[in-house]
Amino acid sequence: MPKANSFSDQDILMRIRQGEMKMLSILYDRNRKNIRSLIRKNNGSDADADDVLQEAIIVVWQQVQNKEFKLSAKMDTYIFSIAKNLWLKSLRKNKRMQSEGDWNTFESEATNSEIENENTAIIAKYVNMLSDACRDILQLFYFDGLEMDEIALRLNFANADTVKAKKYQCKKKLEDLIKRDYLKEDLI
Amino acid sequence: MHFTEDNIENYLLGKLQGNALQEFERALQSNKELREEVAFKRQVMEAIKASRKSDLKNYIQEHSDSEIKTIPLINRNLTRGLAIAASVVLVAGVIYFLIPNESIQKINVFKSKAKFNSNTTDNEAIAATEKKDSNVEVPAATAPLQTSKEDTNQNDLSDASTLDIYKGNSKESNSDWDYSLDENKNNNEHTNADEEHMNTGSGNENNDGKSVSSLDSVRHDVLLYDTVCNVAEVGQNFASSKSAPVATVTKRKTDTEKVKPNENTLSRSLKKEETENIIKVEYWESAIHYKGYRFFRNNLKLYGLNKTEKIQIYLIDGNYYLKVGKNYFALMELNSYNQFSIIKNKEILDKLNGN
Numbered sequence: 001m002p003k004a005n006s007f008s009d010q011d012i013l014m015r016i017r018q019g020e021m022k023m024l025s026i027l028y029d030r031n032r033k034n035i036r037s038l039i040r041k042n043n044g045s046d047a048d049a050d051d052v053l054q055e056a057i058i059v060v061w062q063q064v065q066n067k068e069f070k071l072s073a074k075m076d077t078y079i080f081s082i083a084k085n086l087w088l089k090s091l092r093k094n095k096r097m098q099s100e101g102d103w104n105t106f107e108s109e110a111t112n113s114e115i116e117n118e119n120t121a122i123i124a125k126y127v128n129m130l131s132d133a134c135r136d137i138l139q140l141f142y143f144d145g146l147e148m149d150e151i152a153l154r155l156n157f158a159n160a161d162t163v164k165a166k167k168y169q170c171k172k173k174l175e176d177l178i179k180r181d182y183l184k185e186d187l188i
Numbered sequence: 189m190h191f192t193e194d195n196i197e198n199y200l201l202g203k204l205q206g207n208a209l210q211e212f213e214r215a216l217q218s219n220k221e222l223r224e225e226v227a228f229k230r231q232v233m234e235a236i237k238a239s240r241k242s243d244l245k246n247y248i249q250e251h252s253d254s255e256i257k258t259i260p261l262i263n264r265n266l267t268r269g270l271a272i273a274a275s276v277v278l279v280a281g282v283i284y285f286l287i288p289n290e291s292i293q294k295i296n297v298f299k300s301k302a303k304f305n306s307n308t309t310d311n312e313a314i315a316a317t318e319k320k321d322s323n324v325e326v327p328a329a330t331a332p333l334q335t336s337k338e339d340t341n342q343n344d345l346s347d348a349s350t351l352d353i354y355k356g357n358s359k360e361s362n363s364d365w366d367y368s369l370d371e372n373k374n375n376n377e378h379t380n381a382d383e384e385h386m387n388t389g390s391g392n393e394n395n396d397g398k399s400v401s402s403l404d405s406v407r408h409d410v411l412l413y414d415t416v417c418n419v420a421e422v423g424q425n426f427a428s429s430k431s432a433p434v435a436t437v438t439k440r441k442t443d444t445e446k447v448k449p450n451e452n453t454l455s456r457s458l459k460k461e462e463t464e465n466i467i468k469v470e471y472w473e474s475a476i477h478y479k480g481y482r483f484f485r486n487n488l489k490l491y492g493l494n495k496t497e498k499i500q501i502y503l504i505d506g507n508y509y510l511k512v513g514k515n516y517f518a519l520m521e522l523n524s525y526n527q528f529s530i531i532k533n534k535e536i537l538d539k540l541n542g543n
Contacts, residue, residue: 024244025251032252045529046518047536054245061244123235124242135239142233143240168193175232188227 009075016064019144019154027057031076035083042087052090056082065144119187126177134170141167191215191222196229249535409491414470417488420502467501467508480527483508483519504539516540 007015007026015023031053039049056079063069071078127135136155140146148160148167157163178187191212198204199212216223468487479492488501493512500511501519508519509531516531531537 021244021247022251024248028248028252045531046520047529047531047533051533054248057248058241058244119231120235120238123232124239127236127239138236139240139243143237171232174236175228178232184224184228187231188224 009071012075013064013071016061017067024057024061027060027075027079028053031057031079031083034076034080038080038084039087043091044087048087048090052083052087053079055086059086062144065146122182123178123187126174129177130170130174133166134173137163137167138170138174196226199226200230200233410473412471412473414468417467417469417499417501419465419467419508420500465503469499469501481510481519482526483521488519502540504536509536509540511540 007023012023012027032050035053035056036046036049039052040046044052059082060075060079073081127138130138133155137151140151140154141148146154148163151167152158152160152163155163157166195204195208195212199209204212216226466486467483470487470489471493472489472491474491481491482489488510490499493499497512502509502511502516508521510517510519510528516537517528518531520526531540
């Protein structure tokens with residue numbers, strides 16, 4: 001495996017846009033020490049730091065897929081600032097949780113959120129029941145935000161129309177699988 | 189009005205604009221079926237995103253280095269520490285050889301006089317100091333060696349009799365596993381180490397080998413007891429290790445206890461590969477009520493932990509975890525003091541709980 005520091009920021013951007021997942025672990029390895037240090041100094045553990053860094057890298061991954069994205073600072077600085085913001089947000093949330101005054105409000109928010117997460121987790125299992133091609137199309141379209149022609153290129157489909165048709169079939173199949181086991185209103 | 193799949197999707201993707209958007213929003217308010225369909229499709233969309241996120245996270249976890257290489261940092265700190273220690277010893281050595289012995293004796297006596305605010309003679313001052321020493325609370329860190337005991341009950345820390353508090357200079361040690369900070373070894377030779385103690389205030393000795401402690405009031409961390417703990421390697425023999433209590437307990441030996449010839453020290457009785465899966469655990473009481481740990485080279489020092497709490501140590505993917513009660517904490521292998529950080533990561537907790 002290439003060394004984490006042997007890639008320039010531009011290399012990384014280009015490779016992420018080509019869908020090279022190896023860049024994820026490279027960014028993770030080379031930022032882990034800094035982020036652990038940041039989080040440790042701010043009331044967090046190494047496990048918290050690892051979670052935050054993963055989240056930050058995934059945010060970068062998602063943003064870089066957008067053709068209009070331009071890196072205005074060094075990649076590691078950018079990741080550091082995202083991780084810092086994510087951790088601050090998490091600390092604020094925890095603080096709010098511990099605040100007695102806001103407890104009732106938070107409890108109801110948390111309960112709604114938990115239910116949504118639970119439903120999302122249920123449906124996510126059905127996503128894994130799809131074929132690799134279906135899963136890839138749906139994930140690249142909804143999460144990575146790629147256009148049909150980009151997906152066609154990435155997944156070796158003939159053209160954008162083929163992908164569009166396939167995407168329609170895949171999504172319908174997914175919804176049918178879910179509806180076979182659940183009532184629609186149970187999941188909303 | 190009937191809306192197509194594309195209308196709903198475009199709405200959810202934020203692509204509907206102008207009149208089309210207003211029309212859709214009006215329909216949402218009045219049409220319950222449409223609201224439910226939109227809510228359902230939103231959930232499906234979120235689930236697809238969540239599955240992608242999960243895949244990416246899994247990839248990162250599977251393909252990243254399991255451990256941060258901190259060795260260079262430790263080496264730097266170690267080198268710096270050794271350099272400072274060497275400087276202190278060098279300065280102390282130079283002072284010792286430059287100043288006549290008689291002067292040193294006088295300096296010590298002067299310190300004693302100042303401390304006790306007394307007008308006694310030199311000998312009286314030493315005698316007074318010795319008397320005080322016999323009453324002073326000596327840290328258990330200076331306790332002598334332990335012998336291996338299979339019976340963990342005998343190591344009940346609530347029983348003060350099992351805590352052997354070292355007093356005087358009668359300590360003898362022949363254990364390789366004696367990690368106690370032996371600051372008061374019976375050594376009449378004036379060694380460099382003694383010079384260091386003199387400068388750091390850990391305890392002075394005059395030329396007669398008599399203890400003249402000038403910093404008795406300084407409280408030290410106290411080693412309450414130590415033990416060894418088998419590491420449960422999750423994914424291998426987890427089941428058997430999980431249920432196993434602390435494997436072997438080394439108990440602090442009292443002054444009167446003698447080591448039987450066949451009671452060999454633990455390190456000698458273990459093969460090298462066995463010792464790699466064993467952590468020496470020490471429970472310390474911190475003078476400043478510090479709560480945390482230091483984990484380095486198979487030696488885990490726990491501070492501020494309830495000594496009756498049963499602990500377990502787990503190893504997953506090269507990372508150590510400490511279980512205290514129902515909580516798990518990450519153990520960083522660093523030669524520094526760290527705070528306990530509770531594990532919240534669900535995947536790790538699942539692994540630790542054997543799910």
